[in-house]
Amino acid sequence: MGTKIRVLVAKPxxxxxxxxxxxxxxxxxxxxxxxxxxxxxxxxxxxxxxxxQEDVDVVGLSILSGAHLTMFPRVIKLLKEKGAExxxxxxxxxxxxxxxxxxxxxxxxxxxxxxxxxxxxxxxxKEQFKE
Amino acid sequence: xxxxKDESNFKKASEKFWGTYNNCPVQDLDFTTVSSEQxxxxxxxxxxxxxxxxxxxxxxxxxxFTRGVYPTMYRGRLWTMRLFSGFGSARDTNRRYHYLxxxxxxxLSVAFDMPTIMGYDxxxxxxxxxxxxxxxxIDSLRDMEVLFDGIDLSGITTSMTINAPASILLAFYLSAGxxxxxxxxxxxxxxxxxxLKEYIAQKSWIFxxxxxxxxxxxxLAFCSNHVPKxxxxxxxGYHIRExxxxxxxxxxxxxxxxxxxxxxxxxxGLDVDAFAPRLSFxxxxxxxxxxxxxxxxxxxxxxxxxxxxxxxxxxxxxxxxRFHTQTAGCSxxxxxxENNIVRTAYQALSAVLGGTQSLHTNSMDETLALPTEKAAxxxxxxxxxxxxxxxxxxxxxxLAGSYFIExxxxxxxxxxxxxxxxxxxxxxxVKAIEKGFFQREIGxxxxxxxxxVEAGRKVIVGVNRFRSDDDELEIPLxxxxxxxxxxxxxxxxxxxxxxxxxxxxxELERLLEAARGAENIMPVILDCARCYCTEGxxxxxxxxxxGEYQExxxx
Numbered sequence: 146m147g148t149k150i151r152v153l154v155a156k157p158x159x160x161x162x163x164x165x166x167x168x169x170x171x172x173x174x175x176x177x178x179x180x181x182x183x184x185x186x187x188x189x190x191x192x193x194x195x196x197x198q199e200d201v202d203v204v205g206l207s208i209l210s211g212a213h214l215t216m217f218p219r220v221i222k223l224l225k226e227k228g229a230e231x232x233x234x235x236x237x238x239x240x241x242x243x244x245x246x247x248x249x250x251x252x253x254x255x256x257x258x259x260x261x262x263x264x265x266x267x268x269x270x271k272e273q274f275k276e
Numbered sequence: 277x278x279x280x281k282d283e284s285n286f287k288k289a290s291e292k293f294w295g296t297y298n299n300c301p302v303q304d305l306d307f308t309t310v311s312s313e314q315x316x317x318x319x320x321x322x323x324x325x326x327x328x329x330x331x332x333x334x335x336x337x338x339x340x341f342t343r344g345v346y347p348t349m350y351r352g353r354l355w356t357m358r359l360f361s362g363f364g365s366a367r368d369t370n371r372r373y374h375y376l377x378x379x380x381x382x383x384l385s386v387a388f389d390m391p392t393i394m395g396y397d398x399x400x401x402x403x404x405x406x407x408x409x410x411x412x413x414i415d416s417l418r419d420m421e422v423l424f425d426g427i428d429l430s431g432i433t434t435s436m437t438i439n440a441p442a443s444i445l446l447a448f449y450l451s452a453g454x455x456x457x458x459x460x461x462x463x464x465x466x467x468x469x470x471x472l473k474e475y476i477a478q479k480s481w482i483f484x485x486x487x488x489x490x491x492x493x494x495x496l497a498f499c500s501n502h503v504p505k506x507x508x509x510x511x512x513g514y515h516i517r518e519x520x521x522x523x524x525x526x527x528x529x530x531x532x533x534x535x536x537x538x539x540x541x542x543x544x545g546l547d548v549d550a551f552a553p554r555l556s557f558x559x560x561x562x563x564x565x566x567x568x569x570x571x572x573x574x575x576x577x578x579x580x581x582x583x584x585x586x587x588x589x590x591x592x593x594x595x596x597x598r599f600h601t602q603t604a605g606c607s608x609x610x611x612x613x614e615n616n617i618v619r620t621a622y623q624a625l626s627a628v629l630g631g632t633q634s635l636h637t638n639s640m641d642e643t644l645a646l647p648t649e650k651a652a653x654x655x656x657x658x659x660x661x662x663x664x665x666x667x668x669x670x671x672x673x674x675l676a677g678s679y680f681i682e683x684x685x686x687x688x689x690x691x692x693x694x695x696x697x698x699x700x701x702x703x704x705x706v707k708a709i710e711k712g713f714f715q716r717e718i719g720x721x722x723x724x725x726x727x728x729v730e731a732g733r734k735v736i737v738g739v740n741r742f743r744s745d746d747d748e749l750e751i752p753l754x755x756x757x758x759x760x761x762x763x764x765x766x767x768x769x770x771x772x773x774x775x776x777x778x779x780x781x782x783e784l785e786r787l788l789e790a791a792r793g794a795e796n797i798m799p800v801i802l803d804c805a806r807c808y809c810t811e812g813x814x815x816x817x818x819x820x821x822x823g824e825y826q827e828x829x830x831x
Contacts, residue, residue: 154831158390158402158405158406159390159391159393159394159396159402159403159406159480160390160410161478161479161480162479163479163519164518164519164520164606164722166831167719167722167723167831168520168722168723168726170831171719171723171831172723172726180831182829182830182831183829184826184827184828184829185479185827185829186394188402210390210406210409210410211405211406211409211410211756212390212404212405212406212409214405215404215405215406216405239643239644239645241644241645241753258610259609259610259611259643260609260610260611260736260739262730262740263726263730264730
């Protein structure tokens with residue numbers, strides 16, 4: 146029984162679709178994790194600041210607007226610049242397969258697309274952060 | 277007598293049926309709708325014993341309009357086949373509009389990109405990576421002129437899915453028409469302009485509720501005087517449903533929003549019959565076939581009754597709940613996307629059987645991207661097949677009198693009324709929004725649904741059952757060119773260098789004054805539009821007066 150996994154669930158950019166992010170946030174909380182939700186319309190700067198302030202283990206970005214190839218790299222770059230490279234990144238939303246490969250190359254660990262079972266996200270996070 | 281049958285025979289037969297039914301094995305299913313509402317094995321005259329044809333149903337085009345808003349319905353005129361479209365630049369989208377019109381589309385529907393929706397120009401920092409991705413990028417009247425190039429705006433109606441900046445896009449549209457020789461009173465269409473549901477579900481707000489309602493009442497007044505064929509609000513349930521609500525919540529929250537707009541219009545000094553005839557609605561058509569049909573019929577009856585009895589509307593047109601429908605995007609899957617064609621077809625059918633005035637059918641690829649031409653064509657053909665091959669248009673409101681449908685219609689009306697009471701207790705829609713009431717109800721429903729799917733109690737074909745081993749995607753997807761953003765930025769630079777910037781400054785100054793005072797801002801916004809102020813510039817001035825809305829990050 147270790148300390149709780151701390152997760153920041155974030156909505157970058159102008160995308161207002163928060164159903165998935167909220168469902169995931171609730172599922173992770175029910176699974177015993179500490180979840181902070183940023184709310185909507187966050188800039189990468191705001192997300193990174195929250196991640197560092199809240200001292201999270203991992204950031205989950207939810208993007209359905211097609212802006213993922215702009216948002217993910219900016220968040221990763223900022224985390225690096227602020228010395229917070231240890232914070233892992235995963236994501237979800239509408240991200241075509243070919244873009245998933247590109248995201249993985251820049252350091253996004255996993256993308257959970259449409260039809261994902263929240264159990265898989267929980268399992269993944271528990272695996273990543275087990276003692 | 278029950279419905280022409282001998283009562284004691286009926287009772288005997290009923291007891292026999294239940295005796296048998298209760299002793300037969302049934303499948304291990306919940307037999308609930310997608311909204312988790314119970315559905316009985318059978319409905320009989322007992323379930324509609326209180327139904328009175330004249331009071332509860334009426335004839336089509338007669339109060340309470342349960343059977344349809346018009347006397348002839350589809351025998352007089354089909355619903356408008358209107359596919360929501362937009363992507364990339366105005367030029368790209370104009371091409372798609374011409375394509376769809378050539379293939380039989382009857383009305384236009386504009387999908388804007390996120391920067392346009394949120395009031396940012398394409399060259400704003402917040403627009404980076406977002407330009408043209410979710411819809412078409414429109415920064416000024418110039419883009420609007422390109423968008424409708426070759427299209428006569430007095431010969432077709434256009435629906436624009438735009439909310440917080442609706443006044444501006446309406447001004448761009450009217451100015452574009454004006455430049456092409458159409459008069460405002462010749463132009464017909466709709467702006468979604470339903471800010472209340474933004475706070476509740478779609479979340480594309482700019483200003484706080486109070487100033488947003490002021491803008492809306494300005495639009496109501498302006499259009500009732502100058503643009504009589506324009507639907508000023510498309511009071512929406514679609515997005516509420518997409519956010520995860522149940523069918524009853526969609527029905528209740530949408531109508532509650534509608535009542536709030538009526539009250540706002542009246543409070544602003546307008547006569548209800550001056551603006552109510554041009555209020556329209558927009559519903560989702562979701563998976564449960566019969567629940568949706570009952571929902572549409574209940575909506576018509578509730579609206580008619582309230583408008584007459586509570587708001588004292590005298591003009592019959594104020595009582596008509598005219599609506600557009602979109603098939604449920606959230607029901608589509610990325611896995612086995614061809615299945616989405618079938619889902620959309622069933623959903624389209626229930627919208628038609630529910631008496632919709634206008635219909636958008638989703639494309640099969642929309643869980644992954646904006647629609648390709650081919651996928652959009654199939655979506656359009658889906659409607660044409662219903663209209664021309666199935667025969668369902670031959671008679672009006674064919675399911676009327678069904679024990680099941682009438683029982684469900686009444687049940688949904690009653691459950692919606694319960695919600696109206698709760699909303700009233702909270703102090704009305706705006707107060708309820710501030711208290712997070714709708715957002716919590718929707719969030720709870722969305723989470724419950726997900727749990728039911730994960731427990732296997734709700735089946736999603738291709739996802740939690742009937743999966744394919746090889747889920748390799750074999751359909752082409754639409755890609756938005758990165759150059760769109762660069763080109764929009766170039767266009768803006770050019771626009772700003774070519775226009776009369778003194779006039780722009782003066783009009784924006786006038787706008788600031790108008791926003792600060794009580795004068796109707798629509799005429800001023802029109803003047804801004806005409807001299808090529810950009811959307812971002814106009815919004816920038818309004819933000820100075822109205823401020824910006826922020827939502828507490830609850831989940």
